[in-house]
Amino acid sequence: MRIEILTIGDELLLGFTIDTNGAHLARELAAVGVEIVRRTSVGDGAEVIAAAVREALDRTGAVITTGGLGPTADDMTKPAIAALFGRAMVMDAEHLAWLEERWRTRFNGPLPVSNRQQALMPEGARKLVNRHGSAPGVWLEDERGRWVAMLPGVPREMRGMLADTLLPTLRERAARESGAGRAEPPxxxxxxxxxxxxxxxxxxxxxxxxxxxxxxxxxxxxxxxxxxxxxxxxxxxxxxxxxxxxxxxxxxxxxxxxxxxxxxDAEELPEVMLGRCRAAGLTLSVAESCTGGLLGARLTAVPGSSDVFLGGVIAYANEVKRGLLDVPVEMLAEHGAVSEPVARAMAAGARARTGARVGIAITGVAGPGGGTEEKPVGTVWIAVDVDGEVRTHRSVFIGDRGEIRFRASQFALELLRRTLARTAAV
Missing domain, CATH: 3.30.70.2860 (Alpha-Beta Plaits)
Incomplete structure (x- = not known):
């Protein structure tokens, strides 16, 4: 089975919204043996939607769209594709009644007039049930077997409907089209x-x-x-x-x-390192300067991190490095904040303040200003302290401020991974 994907919305073309729907559809469809031959994004206009669907049907005869099923004037997907198939729009009385009851119970008021268009369906279309929102999906097929499946653009709703309704339909269809009664399609x-x-x-x-x-x-x-x-x-x-x-x-x-x-696959380094620390009975804390809490945020984004990660200090100013992490003033004066001795002291200070067995420290020049010939923008010192044994590394990362900060947090975790492997702590 060969399918084209059409994602709809001016916000996609303007760059305000990333097309995560197209990527998710491509992954899920490939897993059931569907070949995605083209992905296209268009704006909200009825003419451009109809033109894109017409061209896709001529190439493959099968199209999945996302977006343009809402209650506002720019939601033109259904009428545009209905006109392309020569179908009128008719009211689905059952869905309208459901909308009215939903609005009454959830919002304690009558259904707004604009929401009524969500109950309009192309004549002869099959309604795809949406258990995750108010806009139903639509399956519209012509006498030649060419079809369009229309899904909402809200990612949570689209993904739910894909799993609940559309994928089972496509699996059955793909199995039939694979030929010879094959039980398991490629x-x-x-x-x-x-x-x-x-x-x-x-x-x-x-x-x-x-x-x-x-x-x-x-x-x-x-x-x-x-x-x-x-x-x-x-x-x-x-x-x-x-x-x-x-x-x-x-x-x-x-x-x-x-x-x-x-x-x-989807494993990320914070998750991996939390797992290794957990297996080894190690607790972890951080001391961050140029990353400003990014490393701690990435660690705490992992569910269950609280049994390993104890906390940390965002020591951006030298006064905080001295006051909260006990970095000696003489060390800061002699070596500067971006230096190996200060990184070591910050990691030790994080351990001392939290009682963790592992301390990770990051101090650097994230830019775009502040660099020198000796310490150009991107210079970062990282220290990992495991039970008092310290390993350090100096890197000069490339990129803008955000990229330098992220790469510093990533390499801090990588240095922890190397340190634990070297000490056979896990």
């Missing part, structure tokens, strides 16, 4: 090996002959602030065969990449 599945603190080119050198792919599986390099993700993709195999091939390929990549690999 799938498109991916697995990702996550690395950090190693360049994309260095990974390719390590992989050698596997740099272009592993046993027929495609390999993509996805560099980002966290590091370089290695994504393997299996196409055209039954689910069990795809999973087995991916598992073997990931194992081969991990062996070649070695210690640079820290996790797989």
């Amino acid at each position: 799938v498109v599945r991916s697995r990702t090996l996550r690395t950090t603190s190693i360049a994309e080119s260095m990974i390719a050198d390590r992989l050698g002959a596997l740099a272009r792919g592993v046993d027929g599986l495609s390999l993509a390099y996805l560099p980002g602030q966290e590091g370089v993700d290695l994504r393997l993709t299996a196409r055209g195999l039954p689910a069990a065969d795809a999973d087995a091939a991916l598992a073997g390929a990931v194992a081969r990549l991990r062996e070649l990449v070695g210690t640079w690999a820290y996790g797989e």
Whole structure:
């Protein structure tokens, strides 16, 4: 089955909203064997919506849209596509009654006139139930078997409807179209090996002959602030065969990449390191200067982090470094705040203040100003103190202020990972 995705909304074209719906649809559909041949974004105008759907139907005969099903004047998806199919818009009395009751019980008042359009459906369309919001989805199909599935643009509603209603329909359809009564259609599945603190080119050198792919599986390099993700993709195999091939390929990549690999798929380094500290019975605290609490925020974003992470100090000013972390004034005067001795003292101070067994300190020049010839913008000193044994590292990170701060927080976790591995603490 070949499908095109059309995401609708002026906000997507203007850059105010990131198209997370298109990405989620592509991942979920690939997992059930659907091939996404094109993703397109258009504005809210009825003419551009109809034109984009018409072109997609001519290419594949199957389109999923998101957006434009709301109650306001710019929600034109249903009437635009209904007109394309030559269908009139008719009122769904059952959904209108449900809307009126919902508004009365939840908002203690009558249904606004504008919301009535959410109960309008193209004639002959199948309603896709939305258990997560007020706008139903729509399945509209013509006599040639070409179809459009319309989903809301609100990500929570779209994802819920996709799982509840649309994916089961597509699985059945894909199984029929795969031919020969095949019980299990081919799938498109991916697995990702996550690395950090190693360049994309260095990974390719390590992989050698596997740099272009592993046993027929495609390999993509996805560099980002966290590091370089290695994504393997299996196409055209039954689910069990795809999973087995991916598992073997990931194992081969991990062996070649070695210690640079820290996790797989959606695993992030804060989650990984909290797990390792938890397994080793280690508690953790932080002392942050240029990152301003970013490392602590990333750690506490992980559910269950409270059994490992005790807290920290945002010591931006030297006075706070002295007063709360006991960094000696003489040390600050002699070496400056961005220095190895100060990073060491900050990590020790964080441990002392919180009673944690592990202290992580970050101090640096995030820019865009403040750099010198000796300490240019991007210079960051990081210290990891585990039960009094300290490991430090100086980096000069590239990027803007936000990127430097994020990369500093990422490498702080990576330095902790290396330190624990070296000391056999986990």
